[in-house]
Amino acid sequence: MKILTIIGARPQFIKAAVLSRLIMNDPETEEILVHTGQHYDENMSEIFFEEMDIPKPQYNLNIQSKLHGEMTGKMMAEIEQVALKEKPDWILVYGDTNSTMAGALVAAKLHIKLAHVEAGLRSFNNKMPEEINRIITDRLSDILFCPTDYAIENLKKEGFENFKDKKIVRTGDIMLDASMFYSKKQISFNKEVPNDFILCTVHRAENTDSAEKLRTIFKSLNKVGNKTKVVLPLHPRTKSKLENITSDYKAEYPNIVFLEPLGYLEMIWCLNNCRFVITDSGGLQKEAYFFKKMCLTLRNETEWRELVDNGYNILSEINENDILNNAFKIFDHRETFDKELYGDGKSGDFILQQLKKTVR
CATH class of the missing domain: 3.40.50.2000 (Glycogen Phosphorylase B;)
Incomplete structure (x- = not known):
């Protein structure tokens, strides 16, 4: 199985590190990392690959801060060329950035299966560019990895259960995996x-x-x-x-x-x-x-x-x-923090197994 992973912003580097470590130890899976360049300051990007102890991306598109339309369009053009060359089984995107939506649109246009980690999140504020990116990415995804019960509820309210070609899965939060490992x-x-x-x-x-x-x-x-x-x-x-x-x-x-x-x-x-x-x-x-x-x-x-x-x-x-x-x-506030809201810290392994099972 070959996964083309699209990342471009600091939180995505951290989330991707969880899966990348697992994929490196999985002889059945190959990952191609594409860094769009959305965050270009060294302390906001390059340093993370060193700290995470994972390989640097095979592709760095260097598409730095621009207006939303120009940035997304340039990302799509570059990601499309990479996808045509690499022929992945999956395009995998994280979160809600312009990089996320660009990867999703390319996957849909090229008929490549799309997986969205952190699917189903909603702020219900359409003035936020991230909200638009989330909605579009979810609608185009083949498998929606939801971190919480609320995320699944949001998708149900939007009628996603009626789309028989989509798979909605509660995974817990992959950031918990990262926090536990890197602490x-x-x-x-x-x-x-x-x-x-x-x-x-x-x-x-x-x-x-x-x-x-x-x-x-x-x-x-x-x-x-x-x-x-x-x-x-x-x-x-x-x-x-x-x-x-x-x-x-x-x-x-x-x-x-x-x-x-x-x-x-x-x-x-x-x-x-x-x-x-x-x-x-x-x-x-x-x-x-x-x-x-x-x-x-x-x-x-x-x-x-x-x-x-x-x-x-x-x-x-x-x-x-x-x-x-x-x-x-x-x-003056004191909390016990005794509730398990985001899973057990094993979301990454669960996501990888779901991708392998679905592609077979």
């Missing part, structure tokens, strides 16, 4: 990180593209930092947006410890050692739960509803009062 390899680092800190990331376009929202978020984070310092690995896009609204963001927000983007093993160290997490990321909400940390999410909605329903995650409007009130609630 043994976590890396501490010689940066100015206080002993007691809150881990924060901000990168989502709906927050960074609005100067007003960006000011509100960072002003609020700085006030939270009066109680416990906020450690924030700074996404390149967020850094650029901050520089547009202030001449010296480090001086303006002294209670925030700004870091360069971290490798995955450094982020695991931060998750293990932080007090709690503030983020607008999708994946970090789950990773906080994996490491038994509460999470404040700077969004009105989340794809991971089970975290909110079970009290592990609080959603926040982007206004100062809401952010501060919710953050200070978490300081």
Whole structure:
């Protein structure tokens, strides 16, 4: 069996590493990795392949940040050529990026079986480009690997049970596999990180593209930092947006410890050692739960509803009062983290066996 795996963004590198390790030890399966280049900063891409101890991609398309249409179109053209050359049994995509949708469209046009890991997730916000990518990819997929019961419910409500050519499978979350495996390899680092800190990331376009929202978020984070310092690995896009609204963001927000983007093993160290997490990321909400940390999410909605329903995650409007009130609630909040929401950490092996069984 030959699998053509399409990846392009940091979370996809981590998820793919789980399956890639398993495939390397499976004599019946060959994997061709295609890196679209969607994340091109070294700390946001290349370093992950070294840390994950997996081979670098056979193809690097170097299609860097562009407008959505141009980026997706160029990815499709390049992926199509690779697929025609390699003739895979499966095209495998992860998550909800432009790379994901480009791979899905190529698979559909070339009549190659498509597998989607993290199928069925919905924010119900069509202004998010990720939501459009998810919906299209799910509709085109032959096998939909769903991490949660909510994801399966979403597909049922959209009528996917009526598509007899599609297979919907609950797998648990492949990011749990990665967190369990790589927590043994976590890396501490010689940066100015206080002993007691809150881990924060901000990168989502709906927050960074609005100067007003960006000011509100960072002003609020700085006030939270009066109680416990906020450690924030700074996404390149967020850094650029901050520089547009202030001449010296480090001086303006002294209670925030700004870091360069971290490798995955450094982020695991931060998750293990932080007090709690503030983020607008999708994946970090789950990773906080994996490491038994509460999470404040700077969004009105989340794809991971089970975290909110079970009290592990609080959603926040982007206004100062809401952010501060919710953050200070978490300081005094205690949770047991005793629920198994995302499987048993063996999703990767289950996914591989399903692909092998289906292709036979």
